[in-house]
Amino acid sequence: MSEFGEGEGELLTLTYPKPLPMRLDRWLVAQRPEQSRARIQKFIEAGYVQVNGVTGRAKTPLRQGDSVALWMPPPEPLPYLLPQAMPLDVLFEDAHLIVLNKPAGLTVHPAPGNKDGTLVNGLLHHCPDLPGIGGELRPGIVHRLDKDTTGCIVVAKSQEALVKLQVQIQKRIASRQYLAVVHGQPAGDSGTIVGAIGRHPVDRKKYAVVHDDSGRHACTHWRLVERLGDYSLLRFKLDTGRTHQIRVHCAHVGHPIVGDPTYSRCRKLPLELPGQALHAVQLGLDHPITKQRLVCEAPLPEVFERLLAVLRRR
Structure with missing residues (x-):
């Protein structure tokens, strides 16, 4: 200068x-x-x-x-993050944010041993101004979805939008709803699962509902959508956003998500799946700049639709 x-x-x-x-x-x-x-x-x-x-x-x-x-000054490029062209299913986009329908098998941001081929790499190709927003390895990332969880995810395109969207997540102004197929049929048509989530006491790669100070408060509301014989289609609404929250809470109450490789092992699958049958179907938020309410919905993945069709024919 x-x-x-x-x-x-x-x-x-x-x-x-x-x-x-x-x-x-x-x-x-x-x-x-x-x-x-x-x-x-x-x-x-x-x-x-x-x-x-x-x-x-x-x-x-x-x-x-x-x-x-x-x-x-403009944000400096991050040399360890390389833009990579990949198809992005855009549900909404303007100068301030982008909402995507994430497919299964796509990791959100780089991590040790997984430095490329992530959603962040694709976003850097689609939105060249992202480097420096949020820093570290997660430019623009407001919240995350597990690798094999599909559906709505919002990414900020400016530091101002990032901070304001993160506040909305923390204060529950933003709403996130999910659909999942679980094993068994829960009692009743709706309920709330409350249980602090922390590292599993034995398997440190997993999370669990814990009863000591190592856990963080987590609250998941569920509603029955459809009974499917030995399975159920449930809709979830989150009050908190802990790692693996829905997956851990479902396993904790005895109804793990179908296809979950971590919390539903050794259970027979009605259909071969790429991962857990968990889909972020709806995301609602106040636009960080215009303040208008924005509600995005992501259609179910084809394999999720096939799973429901198989279960309904039984």
Whole structure:
């Protein structure tokens, strides 16, 4: 940057309105809630913030009427994340977010031993501006779905959208509903499963309902959609979003999800499946910028439809 604010990036000019002074870094965090305080401080240290035309410091006291200019450079590309072309089933997209219908077998983000071929790699090809949003290996990822769980997933295309969507998940403003075929028939037509989820005490690759401080509160509401002989089609609504939550809760109450390779082992399958018969059928959220309610629905995968057809013929 040869001069302040030149080149690609975003230049913001703000006026400090309060009669009482406040530190520059604290006020900027309040004005840009999508940015962490550490990131704001890095901008200041790099000379990207001026107060009345003079380079500011984190502790610079702001006084009423001060002019604050913040230049935010574009996010740096992440060298360990490579864009990869792949088909994406887009349910909704605009400049701020994208909602996808994720297929089975697709991991959401890279992890040790799985550095490419993920949804993130495909998103980087589809949305070149994603690098740097959220950082680490999960640019733009608001929430995740297990590798073999299909259906709705939302991805933010800006840091502001990411923060606001994550808040909606935490405060249950966003609603997530799932369909699953489970073994057996639960008593009644609806219910709620409450049980803290933590690492399995023996198999550390699994999760379980635990009864000590190692678990995190989890709540799953279920409703019977259809009885299918030795199986049932259930609809779920989540109050929390713990890892493997629906899968663990279903197994805990004795009705594991059909095809679940981790929590429903050694059970005969009515049809060969790529994984658990669990589908994120609906996602509702308030648009992070326009505030309008957005509800997306993902059609059932073909193999899920075939499974239901087989069970209905029995």
